[in-house]
Amino acid sequence: MTRHDKLFIPGPVEVSAKTWAAFSRPMIGHRSEAFRELYRSIHPRLQTLFGTSQPVFLSTSSAWGVMEGALRNLVRKRVLNCLCGAFSDKWLDVSRRCGKQAEPLQVAWGKHIDPEQLDENLAGGDFDAVTLIHNETSTGVMNPLAEICAVVRNYPDVLLVVDSVSSFSAVPIEMDELGIDVLLTGSQKALALPPGFSLFSVSEKAFARAAELPDRGYYFDFLEFKKNQASDMTPTTPSVAHIYALQSKLDDIFAEGVAARHARHTRTNTLVHDWVRTHGFEFFAEGYRSITLTCVRNNRGIDVTALVKRLRADHHLVIDGGYGKIKGETFRLSNMGDETEETVSHLLACLDDSLSA
Numbered sequence: 001m002t003r004h005d006k007l008f009i010p011g012p013v014e015v016s017a018k019t020w021a022a023f024s025r026p027m028i029g030h031r032s033e034a035f036r037e038l039y040r041s042i043h044p045r046l047q048t049l050f051g052t053s054q055p056v057f058l059s060t061s062s063a064w065g066v067m068e069g070a071l072r073n074l075v076r077k078r079v080l081n082c083l084c085g086a087f088s089d090k091w092l093d094v095s096r097r098c099g100k101q102a103e104p105l106q107v108a109w110g111k112h113i114d115p116e117q118l119d120e121n122l123a124g125g126d127f128d129a130v131t132l133i134h135n136e137t138s139t140g141v142m143n144p145l146a147e148i149c150a151v152v153r154n155y156p157d158v159l160l161v162v163d164s165v166s167s168f169s170a171v172p173i174e175m176d177e178l179g180i181d182v183l184l185t186g187s188q189k190a191l192a193l194p195p196g197f198s199l200f201s202v203s204e205k206a207f208a209r210a211a212e213l214p215d216r217g218y219y220f221d222f223l224e225f226k227k228n229q230a231s232d233m234t235p236t237t238p239s240v241a242h243i244y245a246l247q248s249k250l251d252d253i254f255a256e257g258v259a260a261r262h263a264r265h266t267r268t269n270t271l272v273h274d275w276v277r278t279h280g281f282e283f284f285a286e287g288y289r290s291i292t293l294t295c296v297r298n299n300r301g302i303d304v305t306a307l308v309k310r311l312r313a314d315h316h317l318v319i320d321g322g323y324g325k326i327k328g329e330t331f332r333l334s335n336m337g338d339e340t341e342e343t344v345s346h347l348l349a350c351l352d353d354s355l356s357a
């Protein structure tokens with residue numbers, strides 16, 4: 001057996017033995033009654049987590065599939081992409097690759113999307129949709145979602161697409177109450193499932209928009225998902241293994257309690273924040289800090305690559321040495337998924353050891 005290095009990177013994160021056991025259950029046909037039962041067994045709990053009475057869809061793709069699909073389903077012509085880090089910045093490029101007129105609302109990495117600035121942009125432009133990454137995983141910024149949603153609600157023709165890839169199930173996100181038109185998440189981050197799968201939900205307004213657009217394609221056609229979900233199925237052959245794993249994870253989440261899960265993430269994140277402060281480091285995010293991961297500014301000028309290497313070699317723990325253009329200037333510690341005060345404290349103690357080596 002290969003050595004197990006436990007992941008504390010901001011996704012993929014550690015997958016529990018219980019989840020793996022569910023993932024490796026014997027296969028069933030995706031048009032069978034057993035599959036429909038499986039989908040039915042998870043759907044109400046997914047609606048609760050999404051804060052929606054709309055259908056929740058299962059996509060056998062990583063999150064980018066749905067992120068690109070949202071553009072193809074909702075944008076007639078022009079989209080405003082809110083950019084504050086590597087993943088949100090990429091959405092501008094993807095919009096243009098899909099042939100859409102895309103405008104950036106760019107803020108410096110480390111800053112959050114300012115609702116007032118968003119309002120000014122929307123007032124001045126004829127936009128079909130806005131894209132927002134709630135928790136920008138590269139910088140550790142968690143954008144002020146409620147305030148941003150309140151702004152977009154003042155523009156009834158503008159649909160709001162929210163990526164909650166690294167925040168979903170760790171903080172409350174009430175899709176219907178907030179007026180979000182597409183809420184999406186991936187499997188390998190806050191949900192602590194293996195990568196390669198995503199979940200999303202779509203508002204009635206967004207379905208109506210999709211019906212107007214002829215070039216939705218097939219694999220990510222929201223109306224195909226809607227039609228199939230009505231009979232507890234997916235448009236194409238899904239990764240059944242992921243759905244078994246998701247069922248098991250939902251059992252865990254609801255046994256712990258959704259509010260208790262949120263509180264656990266806040267507590268473990270506080271432990272990391274305290275560690276950052278007591279060790280003379282600073283935060284890369286200037287405010288609006290994520291509660292699922294921490295992007296630490298390397299103001300002490302340590303050798304981040306060496307730290308990452310030592311932690312892995314000596315303790316079999318893996319952290320991330322910074323993403324994209326802030327590699328080495330930062331490092332990131334995740335407290336997503338199943339992590340507890342005990343496991344996060346262990347990580348921090350091992351970091352102390354590797355820092356002093």
Ligand SMILES: Cc1ncc(COP(=O)(O)O)c(C=O)c1O
Pocket residue numbers: 011062063064065087133135136137138163164165166186
């Ligand atoms: C916030 C956010 N959105 C989107 C993605 C893209 O996810 P994937 O590569 O699984 O499609 C990531 C990946 O790290 C992410 O952190």
